[in-house]
Amino acid sequence: MFFMDPFFWDLFVNGLLIGCMYALVAVGFVLIYKATSVINFAQGDLVMFGGYIAAAGLSLYHLPLWTAAPIMLALMVALGFAVERGILRPLIGQPVVSVVMVTIGLALVFQGLAAMIWGAATINMPLPIPLKPLIIWEIFISPINLVAAGLCVAFLVVFAYFFRRSRMGIAMRAVADDQQSAMSVGINVRVVFAISWAIAGLASGIGGLVWGNMLGVDTHLALVGLKVFPAVILGGLDSVPGAVLGGLIVGAVESVAAGYVDPYVGGGTKDFAPFIIMILALMIRPYGFFGREIIERV
Amino acid sequence: MINRECGVYQTTYQGDMALYPLPLAKISYALLLLVLLALPLAADSHTMAIMNLIGLAAIGAIGLNILTGYTGQVSLGHGAFMMVGSYTAAILSSRYGMPFWVGLPAGGAVAAAVGAFFGIPSLRIKGLYLAISTLAAQFIIEWCINHIPWIGGGAQSSIYVPTPTLFGWPFNTEYRRYFMVLPVLILAYVGAQNLVRSRVGRAFIAIRDRDVAAEIIGVDIFKYKLLAFAVSSFYAGVAGALWTYYLKIANYEHFILSTSISYLAMIIIGGLGSVLGSVFGAVFITLLPIVLVYVVEGIARLFGFTYASIADFLANLRLIIYGGLIILFLAIEPEGLYRMWGNIKRYFRFWPFSY
Numbered sequence: 001m002f003f004m005d006p007f008f009w010d011l012f013v014n015g016l017l018i019g020c021m022y023a024l025v026a027v028g029f030v031l032i033y034k035a036t037s038v039i040n041f042a043q044g045d046l047v048m049f050g051g052y053i054a055a056a057g058l059s060l061y062h063l064p065l066w067t068a069a070p071i072m073l074a075l076m077v078a079l080g081f082a083v084e085r086g087i088l089r090p091l092i093g094q095p096v097v098s099v100v101m102v103t104i105g106l107a108l109v110f111q112g113l114a115a116m117i118w119g120a121a122t123i124n125m126p127l128p129i130p131l132k133p134l135i136i137w138e139i140f141i142s143p144i145n146l147v148a149a150g151l152c153v154a155f156l157v158v159f160a161y162f163f164r165r166s167r168m169g170i171a172m173r174a175v176a177d178d179q180q181s182a183m184s185v186g187i188n189v190r191v192v193f194a195i196s197w198a199i200a201g202l203a204s205g206i207g208g209l210v211w212g213n214m215l216g217v218d219t220h221l222a223l224v225g226l227k228v229f230p231a232v233i234l235g236g237l238d239s240v241p242g243a244v245l246g247g248l249i250v251g252a253v254e255s256v257a258a259g260y261v262d263p264y265v266g267g268g269t270k271d272f273a274p275f276i277i278m279i280l281a282l283m284i285r286p287y288g289f290f291g292r293e294i295i296e297r298v
Numbered sequence: 299m300i301n302r303e304c305g306v307y308q309t310t311y312q313g314d315m316a317l318y319p320l321p322l323a324k325i326s327y328a329l330l331l332l333v334l335l336a337l338p339l340a341a342d343s344h345t346m347a348i349m350n351l352i353g354l355a356a357i358g359a360i361g362l363n364i365l366t367g368y369t370g371q372v373s374l375g376h377g378a379f380m381m382v383g384s385y386t387a388a389i390l391s392s393r394y395g396m397p398f399w400v401g402l403p404a405g406g407a408v409a410a411a412v413g414a415f416f417g418i419p420s421l422r423i424k425g426l427y428l429a430i431s432t433l434a435a436q437f438i439i440e441w442c443i444n445h446i447p448w449i450g451g452g453a454q455s456s457i458y459v460p461t462p463t464l465f466g467w468p469f470n471t472e473y474r475r476y477f478m479v480l481p482v483l484i485l486a487y488v489g490a491q492n493l494v495r496s497r498v499g500r501a502f503i504a505i506r507d508r509d510v511a512a513e514i515i516g517v518d519i520f521k522y523k524l525l526a527f528a529v530s531s532f533y534a535g536v537a538g539a540l541w542t543y544y545l546k547i548a549n550y551e552h553f554i555l556s557t558s559i560s561y562l563a564m565i566i567i568g569g570l571g572s573v574l575g576s577v578f579g580a581v582f583i584t585l586l587p588i589v590l591v592y593v594v595e596g597i598a599r600l601f602g603f604t605y606a607s608i609a610d611f612l613a614n615l616r617l618i619i620y621g622g623l624i625i626l627f628l629a630i631e632p633e634g635l636y637r638m639w640g641n642i643k644r645y646f647r648f649w650p651f652s653y
Contacts, residue, residue, distance in 0.1 A: 096425040108617050
């Protein structure tokens with residue numbers, strides 16, 4: 001059977017580690033959707049921007065990691081605020097196609113800006129992580145994946161704690177539940193919107209750091225954002241645990257599918273398999289594993 | 299353009315249904331046709347090529363506007379449906395020796411079938427979910443064409459197509475290809491204009507405005523949503539097939555996600571829910587990079603830069619201006635160029651009593 005095969009477990013475990021990184025980007029996405037009902041097509045471009053800032057700081061300006069990373073994260077938070085305040089707020093109440101298109105337009109602007117400022121050539125992101133793979137029970141694991149996954153899990157734990165325990169986190173959950181009632185108990189909804197974008201910017205910044213290290217930083221890094229859609233649809237658009245689970249599933253599935261199917265079709269399964277699951281999920285259970293079920297039969 | 303009023307001033311049902319709402323309409327259409335037919339006499343080959351590109355884009359944009367502007371179903375897979383039409387036409391022409399006039403509608407028909415299939419999820423999901431599901435359609439179709447050798451034809455997935463010929467007249471220069479594109483565009487325009495003022499078109503608009511209410515007054519939602527997907531994809535397929543005959547090669551790179559996005563940009567900048575607006579948008583988006591190159595190159599020349607040194611800068615600037623314009627239009631004039639045109643007409647109609 002295939003699950004006795006170490007090759008399968010190798011693919012599966014590495015897929016899960018990659019999945020942690022998807023989960024990180026997906027959480028930022030879900031957060032924005034939950035709080036502001038905006039589908040953010042620019043999520044991948046935020047990741048790319050974070051990657052560019054970090055890579056430029058490390059490789060071009062030769063800053064040490066402990067200065068470059070906080071600068072990058074601070075800039076990403078500021079960027080999140082700016083986008084919410086400058087672009088999304090005037091569009092509250094516009095039809096879906098407008099909101100989708102605005103984030104797409106934003107994505108184009110980010111891509112053009114990043115390439116204009118730092119050049120279109122791929123920039124390396126040197127992180128002090130050894131390259132030699134670890135071997136655990138016949139499974140090859142590269143330390144970068146492990147560190148990245150660890151970073152993502154750490155962020156998710158802190159984030160979950162913030163959401164459950166802090167005053168702001170609870171206010172954010174209230175707004176996600178019902179904007180009007182949240183307003184009536186004195187929660188400043190605008191601040192919540194801004195904070196959501198800022199946290200999404202933060203998550204994208206960390207995502208940019210780890211993805212940029214793995215893939216190299218250029219405008220193609222934004223394609224990571226497209227993989228987020230299968231993850232969030234699987235988990236449910238408005239569920240944070242769903243986004244994490246969806247990210248893990250997408251990571252595992254694309255890795256296993258690529259390992260087994262690629263030899264027969266000549267590559268590309270990685271970019272394709274998640275979307276097949278997504279279409280199936282949309283047909284069978286459109287609100288995902290944990291999404292809020294909206295029953296509307298028209 | 300000048301053939302209709304700048305608002306709704308009809309008082310009779312017949313007036314609402316008329317194809318030529320003003321006496322001026324027939325004259326203006328005839329004049330426009332005359333200008334379009336006479337254009338090759340005055341224009342050079344480069345201008346004709348631009349006109350052809352605009353025509354091709356306009357056909358696709360009208361199709362997307364039927365789906366997104368009139369029926370309210372956001373589609374991010376329009377490029378993929380064009381790709382289906384393109385490869386259908388290419389396979390029919392190059393492998394089975396089918397003539398141009400078979401390949402063109404066949405491309406549309408196959409794209410319509412594929413489009414209707416990917417429209418099925420629209421029964422259960424809508425809005426943002428639908429946008430994501432059409433995004434999946436884009437990737438799945440692209441992958442299939444690239445990885446099934448029978449469709450894509452192996453390396454690079456390009457299929458060369460012989461020069462299209464109609465009644466022994468080969469379309470082999472920009473001038474001749476103009477007469478390949480123009481009739482299709484006119485058919486597409488008149489067809490769409492007629493569709494949206496018919497029973498079907500009103501059903502589409504009812505679904506867009508409020509689907510529950512549409513269901514209650516007896517519009518079969520599922521049927522009309524699928525129909526909208528099919529009609530829109532038919533237009534996309536015809537546009538894709540025409541692209542293929544125009545370039546004499548079918549290649550998936552012409553129809554990737556960014557193509558879908560640029561078509562969405564066309565109908566948003568042109569005006570959602572307006573056939574004329576789609577044409578405006580197609581003109582705008584096609585001319586934007588061309589004009590931008592002229593302007594930036596001119597400025598760069600003043601400062602002594604060569605074209606080669608600013609090529610990268612130009613490509614990036616194009617992206618930024620393009621994205622910026624989308625954002626700007628949505629924030630300032632969500633109804634697009636069509637509404638701006640209407641405002642200009644209103645100004646002159648009521649001048650000097652503007653209130």
